[in-house]
Each structure stands twice: as C-alpha cells, then as structure tokens.
Amino acid sequence: MADQNGGMSAPWLESKTPVAPPTAANPTLRQLVYAGVVTGAWSAVLVLVLYLIGRFAGTDFAMAWWGGGDPTPMPWFVFLLLPLVAAVLFALASSLARGIAHARALVYWVGTLLALASLYPAISQPSLGWPTRILLVLMHLLTWFLVVPQVARIVGDSEPGLHEDRNG
Numbered sequence: 284m285a286d287q288n289g290g291m292s293a294p295w296l297e298s299k300t301p302v303a304p305p306t307a308a309n310p311t312l313r314q315l316v317y318a319g320v321v322t323g324a325w326s327a328v329l330v331l332v333l334y335l336i337g338r339f340a341g342t343d344f345a346m347a348w349w350g351g352g353d354p355t356p357m358p359w360f361v362f363l364l365l366p367l368v369a370a371v372l373f374a375l376a377s378s379l380a381r382g383i384a385h386a387r388a389l390v391y392w393v394g395t396l397l398a399l400a401s402l403y404p405a406i407s408q409p410s411l412g413w414p415t416r417i418l419l420v421l422m423h424l425l426t427w428f429l430v431v432p433q434v435a436r437i438v439g440d441s442e443p444g445l446h447e448d449r450n451g
Contacts, residue, residue: 309441310381315374315434322433323370326426327363333425334362337418344415346408354408362422370430373397377438387439394431398423 337344344362345354373394380386405411405419 310437312375312378315378315381315437316371318434318437319371319374319430320367322430323367323426326366326370326429329425329429330366330422331359331363333418333422334359337414340414342412342414342418344419346404346411354411366422366426366430369401369426370434373430374434377434380438381441382443384443386442387435390438391431391435394435395427398427398431 334344344357346357377390377394380390383389402420402423405423406416408416411419
C-alpha cells in the first residue's frame with residue numbers, strides 16, 4: 284500500500300522503530316498451546332477459588348447432566364480441569380486461523396460466541412439456585428477474560444501485512 288510520498292505504508296511504519304517483525308516471528312502452534320496452558324492454568328486457579336468461596340457460603344454445585352434425572356454434585360476437580368482443557372482446546376482450534384486476514388477479530392468473536400454458548404447449560408438448569416448460576420456465570424466470564432483476548436492477540440500477530448520476509 285503506497286502513501287502520499289510514493290513509499291510503502293504499513294501499520295508498523297508509525298512505530299518508534301519502523302522495522303516490521305520477520306515472518307519467522309509468527310506465532311507457532313507450540314506458542315499458542317503454551318498460551319492456552321498459561322491462561323488456562325490461571326483461569327483454573329481463580330475458578331477454583333470462586334468454587335471454594337461458593338462452597339464455604341453453602342452453594343451446592345449440583346447439576347443434572349444431559350437431561351438425566353437427579354442432580355449430582357460436581358466434584359472440585361471439574362472446576363480445576365475444565366478451564367484448563369477449554370483454554371488449550373481453544374488455542375489449538377485458533378491455530379487454524381493463523382496467517383489469514385482479520386484473524387484476531389475472527390478468533391476473538393468466535394471465542395466470545397463459544398463462551399456465551401457454554402453458559403446455556405449453567406443458566407438453564409432448573410435444579411440450580413441463583414447463587415450457583417451467578418457463580419457459574421462469573422467463572423465463565425473469568426475464563427473468557429483471561430483466555431480469549433490473549434489467544435486472539437497472539438493469532439492476530441500472524442495476519443498478513445504485519446510482518447515482512449527477510450530472506451537476504
């Protein structure tokens with residue numbers, strides 16, 4: 284893209300150091316999985332803290348699974364593992380968007396829609412009281428806040444025009 288002086292223009296030209304990062308610096312699958320593990324682990328720890336606060340306050344986390352009869356209590360390790368697994372799976376799926384235009388926005392909005400869709404089972408349970416629903420919504424929001432924007436930013440670093448080839 285040319286500017287008014289006939290030279291090239293790119294988002295990085297307005298930087299204090301107007302040198303684009305090399306193409307080799309694009310995020311790899313390993314880096315995305317690492318980001319998923321780190322953000323998922325932080326989310327898991329904070330979700331577990333919310334779970335413990337809820338349990339000490341007397342909130343029961345009993346859900347009926349897949350339309351099954353009686354609600355059963357969810358064990359504590361579900362609250363530890365679920366954010367971590369969700370973050371790593373999201374990072375793996377986000378790797379499919381590397382190198383395409385608008386990858387950052389695509390990953391951000393798909394992640395947001397997935398987070399909203401995952402709220403449905405928590406909110407629609409007739410057996411859950413409102414304190415449990417509120418805590419589950421807070422847990423979902425916390426995981427979304429820690430995982431989705433970070434993974435979207437990393438994937439967005441691979442968008443075309445944000446780097447240059449340095450073969451010579």
